[in-house]
Amino acid sequence: MTKDSISARGDLRLTRITKSYGDFKAVDDLTLTIPKGSFFALLGPSGCGKTTTLRMVAGLEEPTVGSIHLGDTDITTTRPYQRPINTVFQNYALFPHLTIFENIAFGLRRRGIKDVKEQVDKVLNLVELPHLAERKPTQLSGGQQQRIALARAIVNRPALLLLDEPLGALDLKLRRQMQIELKWIQREVGLTFVHVTHDQEEAMTMADTIAVMNEGKIEQMGSPADLYDNPETAFVANFLGQSNLIKGKIDGNDGDNLVVDLYGQKISMPKKRSHAVDNSLYAGIRPEKFRISLLGTPVRGNTLNGGRIEDVSYIGVSTQYVVAMPWGQEVMVFEQNDDGVAPFDKGDEVNISWEPNFTFGLRGDEDIDAGTEVNPEELEGE
Amino acid sequence: MTLPKVRVPYLLLFPGFAFLFTFFILPIINLAQTSTQTRVSGGDTGQYEQTLAFSNYVNAFLDNKEQFGRSFVYATLATILALAIAYPLAYAIAFKAGKFKNILLVLVVAPFFTSFLLRTIAWKQILGEEGFVVPGLRSLHIIGQQTTLTSTSVAVVAGMTYNFLPFMTLPLYASLERIDPRTIEAAGDLYANGITAFRRVTMPLSLPGVVAGTLLTFIPAAGDYVNAAILGSPNTKMIGNVIESRYFKIVDYPTAAALSFTLMAAILILVTLYIRKAGTEELV
Numbered sequence: 241m242t243k244d245s246i247s248a249r250g251d252l253r254l255t256r257i258t259k260s261y262g263d264f265k266a267v268d269d270l271t272l273t274i275p276k277g278s279f280f281a282l283l284g285p286s287g288c289g290k291t292t293t294l295r296m297v298a299g300l301e302e303p304t305v306g307s308i309h310l311g312d313t314d315i316t317t318t319r320p321y322q323r324p325i326n327t328v329f330q331n332y333a334l335f336p337h338l339t340i341f342e343n344i345a346f347g348l349r350r351r352g353i354k355d356v357k358e359q360v361d362k363v364l365n366l367v368e369l370p371h372l373a374e375r376k377p378t379q380l381s382g383g384q385q386q387r388i389a390l391a392r393a394i395v396n397r398p399a400l401l402l403l404d405e406p407l408g409a410l411d412l413k414l415r416r417q418m419q420i421e422l423k424w425i426q427r428e429v430g431l432t433f434v435h436v437t438h439d440q441e442e443a444m445t446m447a448d449t450i451a452v453m454n455e456g457k458i459e460q461m462g463s464p465a466d467l468y469d470n471p472e473t474a475f476v477a478n479f480l481g482q483s484n485l486i487k488g489k490i491d492g493n494d495g496d497n498l499v500v501d502l503y504g505q506k507i508s509m510p511k512k513r514s515h516a517v518d519n520s521l522y523a524g525i526r527p528e529k530f531r532i533s534l535l536g537t538p539v540r541g542n543t544l545n546g547g548r549i550e551d552v553s554y555i556g557v558s559t560q561y562v563v564a565m566p567w568g569q570e571v572m573v574f575e576q577n578d579d580g581v582a583p584f585d586k587g588d589e590v591n592i593s594w595e596p597n598f599t600f601g602l603r604g605d606e607d608i609d610a611g612t613e614v615n616p617e618e619l620e621g622e
Numbered sequence: 623m624t625l626p627k628v629r630v631p632y633l634l635l636f637p638g639f640a641f642l643f644t645f646f647i648l649p650i651i652n653l654a655q656t657s658t659q660t661r662v663s664g665g666d667t668g669q670y671e672q673t674l675a676f677s678n679y680v681n682a683f684l685d686n687k688e689q690f691g692r693s694f695v696y697a698t699l700a701t702i703l704a705l706a707i708a709y710p711l712a713y714a715i716a717f718k719a720g721k722f723k724n725i726l727l728v729l730v731v732a733p734f735f736t737s738f739l740l741r742t743i744a745w746k747q748i749l750g751e752e753g754f755v756v757p758g759l760r761s762l763h764i765i766g767q768q769t770t771l772t773s774t775s776v777a778v779v780a781g782m783t784y785n786f787l788p789f790m791t792l793p794l795y796a797s798l799e800r801i802d803p804r805t806i807e808a809a810g811d812l813y814a815n816g817i818t819a820f821r822r823v824t825m826p827l828s829l830p831g832v833v834a835g836t837l838l839t840f841i842p843a844a845g846d847y848v849n850a851a852i853l854g855s856p857n858t859k860m861i862g863n864v865i866e867s868r869y870f871k872i873v874d875y876p877t878a879a880a881l882s883f884t885l886m887a888a889i890l891i892l893v894t895l896y897i898r899k900a901g902t903e904e905l906v
Binding site for chain 2: 246298299300319320321325326327329330331333334335336337346347350351392393396
């Protein structure tokens with residue numbers, strides 16, 4: 241069994257995994273395939289079950305129900321040290337009593353590899369820290385420790401590399417830099433990376449495929465662009481970026497488009513972008529897709545009249561407006577500051593318009609606040 | 623009125639220094655003087671004069687080699703036994719006790735609520751004929767039907783092990799508790815099975831606790847005389863008992879003082895060697 245599991249390769253398949261703690265289901269009937277060689281992100285707020293899922297894959301927790309396969313090998317109950325899977329822990333968990341060299345060599349030595357120097361040196365070069373080999377972990381900065389933790393895992397060339405909020409302890413600038421580096425390293429070594437994070441920007445920067453998790457289930461899975469442009473649920477629409485969700489009613493068909501009535505104003509949207517199940521739906525538009533124009537100016541695409549600028553925030557690359565609509569809802573609009581046009585002022589009467597193709601449709605019975613109460617910045621260091 | 627900043631540290635040091643000078647440095651000097659005195663010829667019992675008789679040291683040591691040796695053997699045995707008992711205990715409290723952690727820690731120090739002497743005298747009962755230990759061991763044929771445990775070296779070592787166990791357990795617990803459980807998980811993640819993870823990660827990370835615990839056990843155990851006096855016999859006399867009887871019974875102050883200094887020096891040398899050795903290992 242040991243020999244079998246340790247050399248297992250291939251896609252990671254989670255089949256109907258449930259993990260219960262008493263009455264609480266941390267992970268609820270989860271089925272998921274992570275293709276070999278991909279950079280996969282599990283994204284969700286704190287307590288959504290993403291870390292529990294990762295720990296089950298690592299072997300640190302056992303699923304209550306369900307099975308985990310790596311290629312054709314069932315690893316559901318295999319001990320962690322018998323899995324070809326390595327983890328970059330959230331706080332790095334470097335061995336404080338060992339040098340950086342011995343930290344990295346740890347996994348190789350446990351597998352009985354005698355001549356470790358060449359491999360350790362190579363991976364130290366990959367993370368660009370060859371001069372730190374003889375230091376102890378406490379003598380390193382947070383960013384350096386992060387890279388050593390990564391080096392310690394990838395030196396084993398595991399079938400699967402798990403990253404548990406690996407950048408959570410770094411400051412914003414370093415985090416951006418490490419995101420790009422991690423992506424580069426993943427391409428360089430060609431391993432499957434499974435990355436757990438609550439930071440949507442981090443997930444979108446690095447991952448090929450993102451699974452958005454909420455309450456132990458996967459809400460939606462797809463490429464970053466898919467999830468952003470065509471969210472299927474309010475949770476995804478709100479958790480990845482910001483969305484304006486406007487209550488409406490499907491009023492008819494127009495070829496490949498739906499005609500939707502938003503508080504008496506007609507708009508159109510592609511049929512295939514609607515996830516409504518009946519006549520009622522929420523029309524979703526991302527704030528940067530909106531255009532603002534003064535009342536009475538001719539505009540293209542869908543238009544909603546009767547807006548009034550409530551608030552203006554100038555943030556450099558863009559200006560963010562809060563626009564009050566006649567039915568009492570406030571919508572967010574981000575305008576690029578690229579056209580030399582003077583920004584609008586508070587109190588201006590405006591239209592908002594957008595290209596019909598950018599509209600997405602959610603079921604009319606959704607909770608439109610789902611996913612909004614979670615502010616990723618507040619979860620730092622959890 | 624504000625004090626010049628530089629004087630504050632000295633002011634803070636003063637009470638401790640004054641205390642130690644009066645009650646430690648001066649008595650030590652006094653003890654050193656006493657250790658080289660000789661008997662006043664024709665004087666009363668307990669009358670000595672200052673002579674610089676360093677031969678006191680040689681004589682005191684040669685006359686009590688056996689008790690010196692015994693002290694260090696007993697102390698070593700008690701330390702090893704205490705370590706063997708305390709390590710799993712401290713490990714369980716640190717990693718497995720969950721919500722019972724604090725209760726267990728209180729239980730570890732609970733013996734201190736009663737007197738050291740009383741507890742040692744209680745061991746006399748426990749190991750006596752009327753206790754359950756001796757009949758139990760006899761019925762299991764671990765000891766012979768005639769064998770007794772009171773007044774043996776076994777009783778002395780057992781008493782010392784028991785009495786110094788908290789001093790071993792607490793530093794061990796403190797250093798085990800400080801270990802991030804994720805480093806142990808990381809060892810498992812990096813292909814180390816339970817035993818290897820313990821040997822390569824947990825054990826080395828707990829070494830500071832092992833060093834502190836063994837020192838806190840060994841040092842007082844080597845100079846102890848209560849256990850040997852209460853649980854032992856003349857055949858299990860330790861150096862502490864010799865010093866005690868020299869001082870209080872024979873009123874041979876110079877020999878008692880010379881023995882005290884020799885014991886101090888021996889412990890100091892052993893401890894220094896030990897820390898050197900342990901310090902070169904993977905101590906954090």
